Structures are given as C-alpha cells and as structure tokens.
Amino acid sequence: MLLKKNQSKAPVADAMTVEDAMEKIAHPEAAQRREAAVTLHGEEGAVDVLADCLRHEERQSVRGAAVSSMIAIGSDDVVDFFIEQLRGDEADRRNEAVYALQQLPEQSSQKIQSLLSESEPDMRIMAVDVIRLLTIPEAHLWLRALLSREDHPNVIGVAVDRLCEIGSVDDLPTLEEIKARFVHDPYIQFAIDHAIKRIICLDAEEPI
Amino acid sequence: MTAHHNTALIIDDATTVRMYHRSLVEQADWIALEAENGVEALEKALEFEVDLILVDVNMPVMDGYSFVKALRTSDTLGQIPVVMISTEAQLVDKDKAFAAGANHYLVKPASPADITHLLTLLTVGEVQ
Structure with missing residues (x-):
C-alpha cells in the first residue's frame, strides 16, 4: 500500500x-x-x-x-431566534442576526416585512438592514410602503439608502413627498436628492 | 510647498451616510476617506495618516464598538480621536461607546453644525 x-x-x-x-x-x-x-x-x-x-x-x-x-x-424556530437576537443590546450579536436572516430569504421575508411595522424605530431600522441584502422582488414595494407612512428620520434615512439601489422611477413621487415633509432635515434632503438623481440615472442607464 | 489637510476616516455601511459625511468633511477643507465596516477601516487607518474617525455602530463584518476596541489596542493607531455616530440615543449607548474607547458620541442624523464644530475643534487641537 x-x-x-x-x-x-x-x-x-x-x-x-x-x-x-x-x-x-x-x-x-x-x-x-x-x-x-x-x-x-x-x-x-x-x-x-x-x-x-x-x-x-x-x-x-x-x-x-x-x-x-x-x-x-433554516426552520421557523431559527428565524424566530435570530429575530429575538435583533432586539438585543449587543451590536455584534445584532449584526450576526442580520447576516443569518439574510441567508434565509424565503423563510424570513414575511416576518421581516412585519418588523417594518414595529413600534420601535430601531427594529424598523434592523428590518431595513436585513432587507438590504435580501434578494426578493417585493423588497422594493415594502420600502415604498414603509416610506409613505414613516415619520422617524433615521428609518427614512436607511430606507432611502436602500431604495437608491433597488428603486425605480415609480418611487420618485414618494421620495418627493418625503422631501417636502422633512424640509428642515439636512440629511434627509441630501439623501433624497442623491436617491432621485441615482434612480433617474439608473433608469436612463447612465453612470451617476 | 503644499498646504497640510487633515484627514477624516468615515465608516458606515450606508453609502448615502458616507456621502453625506464626506460632503461635510470636505466643506471644512478636510480630506475624507471611506470604509464600509470596521475591518476595511483598520486597513485604511494603517495605510493612511488619519486625524479623526467618524464611525457608525451597526455594521456587518465588524461593528463600531469592536472597531474602536481594536483601534485602541494598536500602538500606532490607538491615539486617533474617534466620534461614534449612531441611531441609538439612550444614555447606555453613549456609555458603551465611551467604554469601548470613543472620544465623542453623536446621534444620527448628526447636524452639519455638530460635525463642522468637531472638525474645527480638532483642527485647533482642543479635542482629546
């Protein structure tokens, strides 16, 4: 041998x-x-x-x-566990949970959508963070719905940042409406201007 | 002889936030570097001279607290002033930032006045 x-x-x-x-x-x-x-x-x-x-x-x-x-x-119990971790105090554990939920798009998507309606703004921000890399076609519509009812500037900030990547010209009226609502917030004004510019350029297939 | 410009390293996983902070930093005549997470930021800090770090808390790969703790253990990078900028506005969040080694804490969205005030103070050496 x-x-x-x-x-x-x-x-x-x-x-x-x-x-x-x-x-x-x-x-x-x-x-x-x-x-x-x-x-x-x-x-x-x-x-x-x-x-x-x-x-x-x-x-x-x-x-x-x-x-x-x-x-x-990848069961429902696993998704529920990582959602529980999103509510924790430790940043590294929350990030671990965001990563794990992003790896389970089919199992987690409906639960993440419901997190977008939670009363706690930090949870809505976490939900948008998960959606950031969830490859599901509905994500774009969820973000538009969130933006149309959202009042918290930080939630709007992360949602607009995400919409920059997956938004379409159909989102422009929503973005314009938010810009008018938050006229005194310099970050939101900046973020919306950038998002509108980027969406228009992507629609025209021109480099920004 | 060219004029010296201070350099700020901006760390955030959100592109729009990085662009916004870059615009404020550059308006103050500073140079801006960007990183998407703590690991990328440590690499940038080792490669370039950095005078100030603006860092988010929640980021993939390496979060803001872990980044600051790692930075503070470095002989070469440990003295760089760090401003943590987070959506979390509770006193406990500020305490965690200071315990990790941050010099200052701002709640998002940080106002242009807050950022430019810090840059001005650092330029004349009044922060640390």
Whole structure:
C-alpha cells in the first residue's frame, strides 16, 4: 500500500456523534464546543441547544459554527431566534442576526416585512438592514410602503439608502413627498436628492 | 510647498451616510476617506495618516464598538480621536461607546453644525 510522506498510521479519532454533540456544546473546552456546533449542522432537533449556545457563547469560532449550523436548519424556530437576537443590546450579536436572516430569504421575508411595522424605530431600522441584502422582488414595494407612512428620520434615512439601489422611477413621487415633509432635515434632503438623481440615472442607464 | 489637510476616516455601511459625511468633511477643507465596516477601516487607518474617525455602530463584518476596541489596542493607531455616530440615543449607548474607547458620541442624523464644530475643534487641537 502506498503511503504519502508523513501519513500517520495512527487510527483516526471517531467523529463526534449528534448525541455527543448535544452535550459537548456546553463543554469547558472551546475546541469541543466548536466541533459540537459543526456536528449539529442542519440537525433539526438541535435548534434549542444551538440557540442556547448562541445566547451565552463568547468565542467567535464557536459562534460562527453555531450560526452556520442554525442557517443550515433554516426552520421557523431559527428565524424566530435570530429575530429575538435583533432586539438585543449587543451590536455584534445584532449584526450576526442580520447576516443569518439574510441567508434565509424565503423563510424570513414575511416576518421581516412585519418588523417594518414595529413600534420601535430601531427594529424598523434592523428590518431595513436585513432587507438590504435580501434578494426578493417585493423588497422594493415594502420600502415604498414603509416610506409613505414613516415619520422617524433615521428609518427614512436607511430606507432611502436602500431604495437608491433597488428603486425605480415609480418611487420618485414618494421620495418627493418625503422631501417636502422633512424640509428642515439636512440629511434627509441630501439623501433624497442623491436617491432621485441615482434612480433617474439608473433608469436612463447612465453612470451617476 | 503644499498646504497640510487633515484627514477624516468615515465608516458606515450606508453609502448615502458616507456621502453625506464626506460632503461635510470636505466643506471644512478636510480630506475624507471611506470604509464600509470596521475591518476595511483598520486597513485604511494603517495605510493612511488619519486625524479623526467618524464611525457608525451597526455594521456587518465588524461593528463600531469592536472597531474602536481594536483601534485602541494598536500602538500606532490607538491615539486617533474617534466620534461614534449612531441611531441609538439612550444614555447606555453613549456609555458603551465611551467604554469601548470613543472620544465623542453623536446621534444620527448628526447636524452639519455638530460635525463642522468637531472638525474645527480638532483642527485647533482642543479635542482629546
């Protein structure tokens, strides 16, 4: 039998089983926790233990593996967990949740749309952040609907920024209406002027 | 001999916000650099001389708090003044910004007067 140089003849350690991983996700050693998180990739019965891990885990390597495993599961429970994380105080965890929800466009889109109507402006901003990279055709209509009823300047700011990329000339009346409503807000005036200019240029297929 | 211009590094994942802050910075006769997240910003800060950093909180890849903490551990970049600009207006958010190492905190949308006032103070060395 041909052996490659340095090939070990020692037996390979058995891979961790799903059952083991469910316990070792709370192991004191980070390497064991990470391996457990990887082992639970796509395991539908592991949502609760992975979610619990993500509520407490500090090591980025373990968190990354757990997030990937949760995305691979992609159930309603997973989407609900990441929406819960959007409401948290930690910026890095919110960003992790935004990323995860963006990887699950089919599963998360309806729930993200409902977040656009939440009473808390920060949640509406988070919802627009998720929509930023959601490749769903309705996103453009959701943003237009949001802008037509929105009063908070920061929500309008992020929605206009997103509309710059996916808007059409059909959005121009909405943008003009907001510009008139926020005549004393220099940032919104700037953002709307830029959005209108960009949408017109994109419509004419001219470089801005 | 060419005149020295101060340089501000603007970090925000929203293109429109970066353009807006750039316009204010350039009106004050500063040079503006842009980055979309904390990692890109650290690379820019290592590559160019930077006199002030304007940084958002919520960004993909590396958020504003993590960026400032990383910056403060650097021997070469650790002294650069940082202004955190966020949509979050609670006192706890300001406390977190200062705990991470920010020098100043502004709530979005920052007014042109706020930004130009800071740039003026920094130009004459009154902030830090």
